[in-house]
Amino acid sequence: MDRLIYTAMSGAAHTLNQKATVSHNLANASTTGYRSENNAFRAVPVYGDGLPTRAFVVDSTTGADFTPGPIQQTDRNLDVAIRGSGWITVELPDGKEAYTRNGSLQISPNGILQTHNGFNVKGDTGIITVPQDNRITIAKDGTVSAVPITPLPNTVAIVGRIKLVDPPENQLIKGADGLFRMKDEIVPQANANVTLVEGALEGSNVNLVHEMVSMIALARQFDMHIKILESAERNAQQASEIMVVRT
Template identity: 55%
Template sequence: MDRLIYTAATGARHLLEQQATTSNNLANATTTGFRAQLDSFRAVPVVADGLPTRTFVVDNTVGSDFRQGAMQTTGRPLDVALRGDGFIAVQSADGSEAYTRNGSLKVSENGLLQTAAGLTLVGENGPIAIPPDAQVAIGSDGTVSAIDTTQTQPGPSNVLGRIKLVNPETRGLVRGDDGLFRQQSGLPADVDQGVRLVDGTLEGSNVNAIDAMVNMISLARSFETQMSLLKNAENNAAKATQILALN
């Protein structure tokens, strides 16, 4: 009885937490470069005096799904997608270096190359400044060049910098509350010359909306099962009390 109550109660609680994770994945099914979050359940015995009869159920975040999403051609010069593994380095809101696969870029009011969310891209030699009235092109190796469009005849392209592209071990990455990835060590990742970009293309989310919906239904039914187990435990306890009262 004791084991049933603890297992069912904690199972119901963490089913709700996993439901929240699945809902977040489903909400980001159309977010550029999003990586689905993975969860799993595990049993944890309660360490206390007496017999080890009580066990908790814990929802454990095991990581993220790093499989590549579908490529979507946009034709926009400031849209880039990573071909294969790798990440784009950006400066997060707290000033630290973080990593994303969202390649929807823009030029800020101050002329800095940023993501669509307003995060400044990290260049190999610092932030990349874009001059006004310039046509920007991004090479497969992350090199950013611009051509002055104010002249009658287009001049030569000028290299403005190179986007920092990295490919750290995914096992050593953690996802922050802002959706960006960072190394567990807190140190910036090294530049990887093998990472390549595709211009005029965006990578979609790798969340399968159908699988996420089916998972949500399955979690809802599992929650109902846990509630039924708790109800059975209550009924069993009531019957036991009646028997003891008769004695």
């Protein structure tokens, strides 16, 4: 009985957490470069004196789906999408690196190349600064070039190269800000095999049909856990009545 109650109770709680994950995925179905999240659970025993039959359900794995999303053409100079695997490196306020697939870039008032969320894009030699009154182009290898608008539009100056990396997916963890970080904080080297698509953005890889089906399945699963708890309560009541009658 203990195992039944504890497993059903903790299973119901984690099912609610999984429903929250699915809801988060659905809310980001149109977010540029978003990687859908997933959860898995397993039952483990509760260790301690007097609790040999009790078990909890705990998170077994919490990760992300690294399947590439669809590439959508925008024809904007500062929009880039990664073809295949790979990541754009950004610099966090504490100086550490993080990685994103959101290639919607912008130029800050100080002339620094940033992501749409305001994180500085990191180049092979540091942050990338763009001179004023220049038109920016980004090549497929991440090279950022500045073309003066006037008076010599044919003069091209290379101002930096975006650091493109491709670390093992099993070494990446997703943060609450949507950025990915290395588990062991080892800084990966730039990978020349990672290429960009100019004037395009990668859409979210959320499968709406799959997520909606998962939401329905989780709702039924939660109902099943509640029915198990109700059944355990009835059994306990009946057992108590039998004990009372016998005494």
